[in-house]
Amino acid sequence: METPGGQRPGNVRPGTNPNAIANSMQNLEINQQQLSNLGGSAPRPSNPPPFSRQPPPFTGGRPGPPPPSAFPRSHLPSGPPSQTMGPARPTSSPLVAQPPPFVSRPAPPGAFPSSLARPSAAAAAAAPPSGTGPRPMSVSSTPLTSQLSTPPQTGNMVSNGPPAFALGATQGGPQFPPVGSNMPKPSVGHPQSPVVPPGPSSQPLHQRPGFGSSSFGASSSMGQPAPPFSAPAHTPFSAQSQTMPLPPGSSPFSRPVPGMPQPSSSPFGMQGWRQRPQQGAPPPFPGQQQPYGMPSGGPPLPNQSMALGQTGQSKIDPNQIPRLTPNSTVIFHETRQDNQANPPPPATSDYIVKDAGNCSPRYMRCTINQIPCTVDLLSTSAMQLALLVQPLALPHPSEEPIQVVDFGEHGPVRCSRCKGYINPFMKFIDQGRRFICNLCGFIDETPQDYRCNLGPDGRRRDAEERPELCRGTVEFIATKEYMVRDPMPAVYFFLVDVSMHAIQTGATAAACSAISQVISDLPGGPRTMVGIATFDSTIHFYNLKRALQQPLMLIVPDVQDVYTPLESDVIVQLAECREHLEMLLENIPTMFQNNRIGDSAFGAAIKASFLAMKSTGGKLLVFQSVLPSIGIGSLSARDAEGRSSISAGEKEAHKLLQPVDKTLKAMAIEFAEYQVCVDLFLTTQTYVDVASLSVVPRMTGGQVYYYYPFSALSDPAKLYNDLRWNVTRPQGFEAVMRVRCSQGIQVQEYYGNFCRRIPTDVDLPAIDCDKTLMVSLKHDDKLREGSECSFQCALLYTTVYGQRRIRVSTLSLPSTNMLSNLFRSADLDTQFACILKQTAIEIPLAPLAQVREQATNVCISILYSYRKFCATAATSSGQLILPEALKLLPLYTLALLKCNGLRLDGRIDDRAFWINYVSPLPIPFIIPLVYPRMISIHDLNEKVSDDPIIPSPIPLSSEHVSDEGIYLLENGDDCLIYAGSSVDKNVLQQLFGVSAIEEIPIQFIVQQYDNPLSKKLNAILNEIRRQRSSYLRMKLCKKGDVSGTMFFSHMVEDKTPGGLSYVEYLIHIHKQIQSRMD
């Protein structure tokens, strides 16, 4: 991939300049009523022009505050007591006054004082003399500040190969110390001595700088994201990791998952892959000696931990069936031990990774942690072999930052046949003069300046000192060879709908307010560029040059054949235009407040904005409120004939989930070629044809945000927080990604939000820490039993600070000929994420009933394979046997059938949004999306104070919802608060400040009152927001009305009009398996 090859349009500075036709552009001084100036060829429509009948907003130099009526900031909750919600305009310290809407795992403030973060003398002393072994490393002495204002460009750079920079040498900076000098290592040789897990409680972070890093998180180009909101008062994980006892003899990195049922044969322990013989599986639930309902009971089978008998449906006890057993304990995970891969903890658990050669499971996970040797074995298992890759995933604050390696002008060492990157699994031979590629098997010459003798163990003597030889993830500095142009600056272009509906619903004001508040958070330093345009039936650009006294509006009236006026002045450096931009954003809602133009030229507007961004690339953030109705890419209300809701009975309903035509897709492909990524914020109260619009974000590496029905009361806060996270989260631009596999396995297909121009690579105009791609794999040969199979994900990208980097993650897994090993090492969360993503792809392609059936069939086929081939003959056919690792698969599959994408009722746009929402979604967010978290909040005061912030979740069954209770249910995007009809008035008063539930509106704001109950609720909300990197849309649900029905539709274990109960579903699955057995 990274071989530049032929020139791509995206890499070439385009020579054509739309200014050639700029003389037909309309210039308007905003405060002049000079409509006569409008060009003759394409006059602005004769509707009341937005500026002619209203007080000129820009009179007399700097405008004062806009009239309150015009700019509904007053609609936005601000100030106490609405501390949780208030999207108050941030001051210099926006987060002090209000609790964090969400926090992205910030490093605790003050945890890394610069004095302590400096390289220690010991680290420097430990370094080998320069000239041999590792080359000098330059170290940034700037600690990461909360605003990430300093580009971490030289942090922790390790120079390999020819010393290209003398930085490190002149600073006398530390060399790369041997691994383990700063990291607590599990004591392999003395397993009886418990090792204190690394963690803030036992070892303050600032005392474990790891690898001589100067500032936590600054070594990776991404660094830690600027904490979007203030850090929680506690350090993450302090309490848990402190109180967690280690079982004697265990190493902190291989503990069984506490709270997760672990059969004694579980590979998730010290034993790695070796399976211990067992006398019998422990009962999966306390007190349950036999699988429930099992007739006369043969003993439970090895490798089997969940056996459900079924002698009669009425006998199945819902309390005995497999359920999520979440735990709040932090798991320590070392990716390899004793030269063997350690299976990762569940993706939904809280874990800290030590990269010991395999990459962190955050970056890459496989559906099965052992690779079947043959395609036949894989087919027999009925499981899917796929990787989920999230190349820029957020690390845990306690994890060692990713090392940046500089190979100088020659670039990183690569296999000359497959172009795979140097990694810990390349085997050096012949006194280090040659190496065998773990991906293609080719034997290569080691470059002269990269040679090193081998030790007695056959490894290079410097392996532990070179990150690329001992770490599963590293980042290489890209050389000129990886660029066809200079790395692009960070460019953010905002495009705001100002048509009548957008203005009247408050959507325009909310968008302008959100943009205005995030301007100060835009990353990228002085190179960052911005631009803004508004649109209704025409497009309005603004010249933001500082030299002008006020922003100049430039109207593009032609929405069929679009152009961009004054290309060079529409996008300018932020530092040059900030005042103008802020002034403009304050005034846009007023300027258009009487707009009567209902039409929307969405397609033309994004095209014109793209033309403005074409020479640089960048992020186009579009705020859209209505169905595009005019100009190129306009749409019609496909759901008009009473079909705003689709039922499963309609044969062709799924076609409404396909884009209506190819116009927008063709535009999107062109955008992607020029490295323009589109994010779409849909703030709407009507059908907008999400299925058609979403093609643009999808093809360009962007995403869709959906606020329906848009509420000017409750949605601005979420809009602001979503936008803020969008721009502040770690991200990169103009990226290309490829996954390579060992011989015998190859990539079959990539899925996610990107553009493909050649089969092997995916193009990502932008990529961020939340974006996940699914990579399906297939066999093209047999694997040798006992060999390892490697996967390498390489992402070439430009940082927001304009550095070209290659992030390389390598994962090496054992291969196996045993079906039972596949089931034992199946990764439930990853498998289910793949099933869900695959299902989402099929929804627009086939009738819903068929897609639903297919989802159930996948589940049945896997369980059937286990039942037929892995359960012993003694097993009664009356039992449902679930492999331990996949025992929740039926529950998740049932929940999938009941979520927005697959439920039998629902709006077309809701379904289309769901399909788009899950496309790039990381695994940890997929599980709560189908099986939301529900907790009770009326009894928070009864819980002991040292409990985790978020109480234990309740199963999603209405029998657990009492009339006296109040419950919170969240899925990462929505948050419902349900109140029963007999709730204690005191509790209502404390939580909501009212004495009767009727007094609370549906769209409401959780405020913080001065009582412990309310404070606990707010703390919980903030913790959930932090975990989900999402602000959550709050809705109040009351018993007896529509909102209550909506709440109970999330009780996925209940029987619903359109679906079976959990027990019924298990019986259904069991019957299907039995019929296949016969």
Ligand SMILES: [Zn+2]
């Ligand atoms: Zn190779």
